[in-house]
Amino acid sequence: MVKSDIEIAQASSMALITDIASKAGISPDDIEQYGKYKAKITFDGLAKLQERETGKLVLVTAINPTPAGEGKSTVTIGLGDALNQLGHQTMIALREPSLGPVMGVKGGAAGGGYAQVLPMEDINLHFTGDLHAITTANNAIAALLDNHIHQGNALNIDTRRVIWKRVVDLNDRQLRQIIGGLGSPINGVPREDGFDITVASEIMAVFCLATSIDNLKTRLSKIVVAYTYDRKPVTVGDLEIAGAISVLLKDALKPNLVQTIAGTPAFIHGGPFANIAHGCNSVLATKAALNAAEFTVTEAGFGADLGGEKFLDIKTRELGKTPDAVVIVATVRALKMHGGVAKHELEKENIAAVKAGFANLNRHIDNIQGYGLPVVVAINEFVTDTEAEITALSELIANKHVAFSLTQVWAKGGSGGLDLAEKVVNACQETSHFNYLYELSDSIPEKIEAIVTKIYGGSTVTFSKKAQNQLKEFEQNGWTTLPICMAKTQYSFSDDQTLLGAPENFDITIRELVPKLGAGFIVALTGDIMTMPGLPKKPAALNMDVDNSGNISGLF
Known part of the structure; x- marks a missing residue:
């Protein structure tokens, strides 16, 4: 019987957090311990790290998500472990899970299988109290x-x-x-x-x-x-x-240090959603990782059209560093859904659907290359994938002249991502010619139109009467030089979640604009996107329990 993620996590042994800090060259005097396996790095510790050289940055993103699952966090963690196995000092920088999805749709959010961050129960629940402080x-x-x-x-x-x-x-x-x-x-x-x-x-x-x-x-x-x-x-x-x-x-602002099952140091800090916010972990944590390691592997929420675009057009402007390579995670299962197959039919071989669904991955590849960045595709393998489906997908990617790798990190941890790690190292040696999607001096409509036409594949943008009035107001207030944070469904390139694959020539409606001057961006709300999600008919919380010894079950 295959173990669940939480069973694998609970059976794993952890190193003391002081030992994990030492791996990253962080002194015990520069961390504040939250028990034996969690810590925050102090502001003095952050200052010391800034004196070091900046390492390579690898961004992990994905195709548009489906209920079939893509495993982006799992690949991120497995890739970090694999890079360490190859002898490259590596750190991982992730977002903190929110109790909303943990108790709602998908359960735990700390990776999966043998590519997890630990202690997964703490990370998924109250952790070090950051989200409570923010609330x-x-x-x-x-x-x-x-x-x-x-x-x-x-x-x-x-x-x-x-x-x-x-x-x-x-x-x-x-x-x-x-x-x-x-x-x-x-x-x-x-x-x-x-x-x-x-x-x-x-x-x-x-x-x-x-x-x-x-x-x-x-x-x-x-x-x-x-x-x-x-x-x-x-x-x-x-x-x-x-x-x-x-x-x-004050205390929440200090990045949280934990470890993977394989003992790779990981910062987990901050957790904005990518469909209604900018979807990236904290600048402080990413900077600290870049200064502490040769390679930093980080991820952005949902697909490359949301978290990926926001990482590149919003976060990098504050981080002062652009990725040296980008990994796009895809699965045969998800591509078959983008090719029109229902979830209950995914276990049946369907090469035609893989080819049809490839349109989604193809556009994401083109988009990232449009930023001038090297791309590696990670095919996250599932046991239901057939050899013929893998071959068909491999040929399609090869025709794009893009590096790709079949990964098995859920089942094998870092060992299942060694080929991916080697290809990422090679990609990081390439010369990138990064360019932003838009200039900050562009008008708000011009920036939104750039995202819609160049990333989503849409043709036009319509502004509601309310949004039109807000454009005039923002112009008067001098707010036009800020980047744009699109609030859009994660399931489609469009603002209609039922349009899977790679729809074209559609219209995006901006119903409202929200000034986020502290964050330093303008949120553009599309479709019926909501900033307060609801629970599904059968929330993940229904599967969760704790015994008299405090052992949690059913988290994922």
């Missing part, structure tokens, strides 16, 4: 904002134009739209309101893009929370609370 910081802003209004409203805030929402790290559709402040005048001012999930909050984005405590405070002060009666933006700085919010985030 509290976000809601403290909301409480202090409402208190300002209640205590006389010296800033002349229009209560109909409060845009700052409270958050919770759960999928809770009941909180999407609420009315708060009901009751007597001492309970506040009644208004329509709502909650977002913590990983969609601007605090999470600020947290992941900040480069220091001072930079954190500067970013927090720029956050727009409301508008005055004469339509002027009101910021956290106007409320004079950036310092207090920074206090709540």
